[in-house]
Amino acid sequence: MKKFLILFISIMLLSLAGCGDKEYEIPLIIYDSEDLYMQDFEDLIYLNDDYAEFHFTSYDSKNSQIIQNEIVGDVFLNESNVIVVNPVDRLGVYPIIAKAKENDISIIFINREPIKEDLLLYDKLYYVGAKPEQSAEYQADIIIDLFGGNPDSLNEFDLNEDNIIQCVILKGEPGHQDAEIRTENVIEELLTAGFEVEILTVEEAYFSQDLASQKMRDLIPLYGESMEVVIANNDAMAIGAINVLIEEEYFIDENLDGIIDRATETWFPVVGIDGLPIAVELIEQGYLYGTVLNDSETMAQAINELAFLLVSGLDISDFSFVIEDNKYIWIDYKKIY
Amino acid sequence: MKLFRNFSIDKKLSIVVILLVFSALLFSSGFVFFRTFSSFESVVENNSKEINKQIILNYESHFEEIREVGRYIELETSKLNNANQTNLFSLYNSFATLNADIISISLVDEAGIVRATSYANYVQNLYLTEHEWFSKAIENEGIYFFFISPVKKVFLNTDEEVINASKRIEFYINGEEHVGVLLIELSTLKIDTISKQSNLGEGGHIILFDDQDELIYSSDSNCIDSTCLSNVLARDLIIGGKFVEINGTEMYMSVNTIQGTRWRIATFINVEIISSSQSTLLMMLFYVFITTIVLSIVGTSILTKQITKPLNQLKAHMLEIQNSDHLYREVDIKGQKEVVILAQAYNDMIKEIRRLLDRLVEEQNEKRKTELIALQTQINPHFLYNTLDSIVWLAEQKDNEHVIETVVALSRFFRISISGGKDVIPIEKELQHAQYYIQIQQIRYSNKFDYTFDIDQSILGFEVVKLVLQPLIENAIQHGIHEEYKGLINIKAYQENGFINFEVSNNGYGLTKQKIDEIYEKISSDNHESVGLKNVVQRLKLYYGPTSGIEIISVLDKSTTFRIFYPIQGGGI
The missing domain is CATH 3.40.50.2300 (Response regulator)
Incomplete structure (x- = not known):
């Protein structure tokens, strides 16, 4: 009986330990998965995820801010403290920011740049994109x-x-x-x-x-x-x-x-x-x-590295990309002809 | 647990069944309730979200339409080499006139000077650059901003609430590029129309508020400024949906952004139907619950009655038997099959016990009879010695006749005593036996007494257990012989009321009442001291049952009579 108890407890502890090792999940909320550019970009984000600490999970907003709002509401219920958002309506992200601030969640905005006024609402907001x-x-x-x-x-x-x-x-x-x-x-x-x-x-x-x-x-x-x-x-x-x-x-x-x-x-x-x-x-x-x-590859690298820093709680100053105003990570375009 | 063990079977059964039914019902109805309710709730929630979405789409298409107009005007404006009132008035005015929602269209330059407007006459406001619609638009390229202007139009100082849509645009004045703001004033009528078209249920309403959480529009007359409950709730939620209570009415609140504006919309949809259907469901489940419980109680009690009633009958019967001698009554039980079988087995067992008991009694009687006969037939050595002494004496006297008579009597006496081992002999033989005995004793006592036989000849053929008279006669001789006068022994046999009676009386001193009682006492006592009389009575009772017995009648100084009696058995021999 005692042996069984010990066995049982060890299994429980092991499985608990297993839970602790679980990778961190970062929601990647795309504005519209029908968008060809975003499809490529999304693939690149996944391809450049060289970190064992987290993985991305995609959500499709179907080009509706309402759907995106719902998705954000849902992922905030999970234990994500970093989310990546490709806004549907760049004017309409301020409630999402307010929600994130309330829940102390960092947001990396991509592809569509929120207006400056909104990005200034909270310090854990970043935008990775091109000018x-x-x-x-x-x-x-x-x-x-x-x-x-x-x-x-x-x-x-x-x-x-x-x-x-x-x-x-x-x-x-x-x-x-x-x-x-x-x-x-x-x-x-x-x-x-x-x-x-x-x-x-x-x-x-x-x-x-x-x-x-x-x-x-x-x-x-x-x-x-x-x-x-x-x-x-x-x-x-x-x-x-x-x-x-x-x-x-x-x-x-x-x-x-x-x-x-x-x-x-x-x-x-x-x-x-x-x-x-x-x-x-x-x-x-x-x-x-x-x-x-639009150098999506470099952007994807920046997004991954930034996500890693935020998830691990590391200092942003270690970031290998330049951060303007503690918010903007500008990635240069490349000419092809 | 111990208490439970002590409960009767019907109580136990009832408790177990009711507990089972109760818990099963509680569990299942609880499950049904929460399942139904939660799915119902989510249906209502989804439905509310859908309505919210539809309303938002209506608003969005309204604003998109305005933007569309704006884009066209922007394009037309930017094409002109000289964007001024002269060139643009007819364009702006025709849009403002044709589109019912548009009150005015104006072009304001960087310095806040109106370059063109749809108004034929207007007042140049001095502080246009200080307006939010201006500053926001000029700062943010490519974006339409929508603001509510609280009390007055921008240009005409009339009291009417309007919506200002503004966007930074580029235009040319004398071929020189300028930056400015295109302002479109909109009527709030459309907003109201859209909200009125929406079916939100009793008390349902819509509010619009801006990015500063200031109330822009409310379809509810109870909500007139930013401090109203609806606005506070929506502000706290930021975006999303949840169930709320407003003025005692349950509502589903959805808060969302309206695309392309910095506005949020909160729809409040009456969902009282949830709680009313909830209570209906609860009521229904309650009835089902009660009915089932009652039915199961009734069912259980009927069932347990069917089992326990015959069991209780059986129990009562057994207790009765334990406490009394009703061993001969069988129990008659109807009801549950198993119990009936049990009762049957019980009856069989009782029968068997009874049979065994009867046999035991019979065997005991037989044994006793044998014992008693053995005792009775034991030759009294005293009697034999005395008789032989008498014969010797008679022989010395050469009284041959009496010697012969005595010897013959003695031999016949013994012969009848033996009777070929039979216990029961005809009365005639018994009387003969008595006579031989009394003959022998008369010789022995030298005619100190006389005797008479008074016999009812009709009874001679009936049978009697042997050797019952001799002890009585012996007794009578012992107590009836005196020195002063000759004794008289009278032997009487007759039948009366179905009983055979033998009476042996003597004319001795008689017995006192006390003495008689002593004799009765001795006879009925259980000790094994065997007295001749007791032996007789016991044998009579063994053979002829309790109605047989002995009676002693004595008249002091005159006579004593011992009468034995027993019921007539069958016919004669």
């Missing part, structure tokens, strides 16, 4: 490069040789921070660099490939002759535009090898932002001229 202006800046650099780099004398891509860049802009969701900033800044950068720019049209394609194709089809009869470059707020819209441009024979793969040889075959410059794998592939095939890579 949207930078993407536009880099996109402008690619365009400058395309036109030869000299504002006073544009190269052969200035089709009408008026020394003015005639462009079509495919804009993302109006009101969306990225869309507004990218649209505004790319032009601003070009102007700052001394180039003259004529915006033929700004079409709102809501970051959508299909919508971009549709808009492109409509605008070719109007601006098909005069446009010299298509500037898209993201790669999806750039790809949507390219698909139409192929139909309209702006691209002609004469030897049918699936690759556009820019030296010998007909092509048209389209630039995107995001650096999606498919976009990178299209660059290699000669269709997409260039893109700005």
Whole structure:
């Protein structure tokens, strides 16, 4: 009897010890798992989890702040003291922050930047992302490069040789921070660099490939002759535009090898932002001229390292990334063309 | 436990069954109650959340519509080389006129100067840059801010509550880029309309409050400022849902953000149906509970009665037997099969015991009879000696006739005494035996007494246990012979009222009442001292039952009579 009791107690203790060893679970709350970029980003976050101390668990907000609010309410009931949130509504995260403050939970915001006022509500809030202006800046650099780099004398891509860049802009969701900033800044950068720019049209394609194709089809009869470059707020819209441009024979793969040889075959410059794998592939095939890579890989590394520091209760000063204002971890974009 | 052990079977059964039924019912009804209730509660909760979601979608689509207008106006504004009242009035005005929700549209530059507006006439307010709608918008690029302006419109000093939607935009004045704020004043009517369209149940209401927890709108007339309970509860929850009580009504409160604004909405939906259905369910379960308990009590008592009633009968019967001699009564029990079988077995056992007991008694009687006969038939050596002495004396006198007579009498006397080992002999033989005896004694006592026989001839054929008269005669001779006068012994035999009677009387001094009682005493006493009379009476009782017996009648100085009697057995021999 005594032996059994001892055995029983040891098993209990062992299983308790087992519980103690359990990995820490960090909720990763994505705004919409249908979003291709977020799918890639999510995968990278998982791939860069080199830490035994925790693992991520994904939640899908299905592009609804209401659902995200519910998810947050649920995960706060668990023992998570660090959560990663990709906000649906960047204006609507302040209640989540208030809740987190109440429960002493750290939040790492990703992909969509909450307004500064909200980030200042509480000290355990972080944002890992890229400065949207930078993407536009880099996109402008690619365009400058395309036109030869000299504002006073544009190269052969200035089709009408008026020394003015005639462009079509495919804009993302109006009101969306990225869309507004990218649209505004790319032009601003070009102007700052001394180039003259004529915006033929700004079409709102809501970051959508299909919508971009549709808009492109409509605008070719109007601006098909005069446009010299298509500037898209993201790669999806750039790809949507390219698909139409192929139909309209702006691209002609004469030897049918699936690759556009820019030296010998007909092509048209389209630039995107995001650096999606498919976009990178299209660059290699000669269709997409260039893109700005939202360096998700580096972001994923930063997120993992930051999560590790927060979970382990280590000092943030050990962080290998620069933290601005104790809140922002800015990851640089990369130009690909 | 000991107490329980001492309970009767029906009590035990009732307790166990009721306890079992009670606990099973309690458990199952508790389970049903909480299960049903919790699932019901979650259904109501989900339903409430769904309603909340729908209302939010309505609000969001309203605000999105406004943003849509704003975007269009922004685009049109930014296209112009010179954004001023002249160029923009008709555009702004047509939107403000066509869209019922839009009161006005204005463009304010960085310095707070109104560059264009939908109002034909307006008053330039001096401190526009100090307004929150202005500062927030100018600081945050690309975002629409929605504010409630408490009492007055921005431009016209009229008392009407409006919503200000503002956004930082860029525009050109004389080809020069400027930054400013686009302001759209909205009527609160739509907010009210949406809330009125929602079905929130009796007392259900909606409140809107901003990121500073200030109340923006309330559909409840009881909630007019930020200190009202609804706003306090919603503020404390921040976001999420829970059951709350407002003005004694149970409500489900959902708090959520409205996308694209910095506002939160709290919906309060009447969920009294939960508690009312809860009490209905509770009532129903209570009835089921009571009915089942009552039924099980009745059922148990009927069942236990069926078992215990015959058992109790059996018990009572057994106790009765223990306390008395009713061994001959069998018990008659109907009811539970097992108990009936038990009673049957009990009856069989009783029968067997009775049979054994009867046999035992019979055997005892037989044994006693044998003993008594043996005793009776023992030859009194005294008698034999005296008789032989008499014969010797007679022989010396050469009285051959009397010698022969005596010897013959003696031999016949013994012959009848033996009777071939039979216990019962005809009365005739018994009388002969008595006569031989009395003959012998007459010779022995030299005719000191006379005797007579007075016999009812009709009884000669009946039987009698042998050797009952001789002890009486011996007794009569002993006490009836005197020196002064001749004794007289009278022997009488007759039947009367179904009884055979033998009377032996002498004319001795008689017996006192006291003496008679002593004799009776001796006869009925249990000691083994064997007296001739006692032996006779015992044998009579053994053979003929308790109605047989002895009676002593004495008249002092005159006579003493011993009468023995016994019931006639069957016919003659």
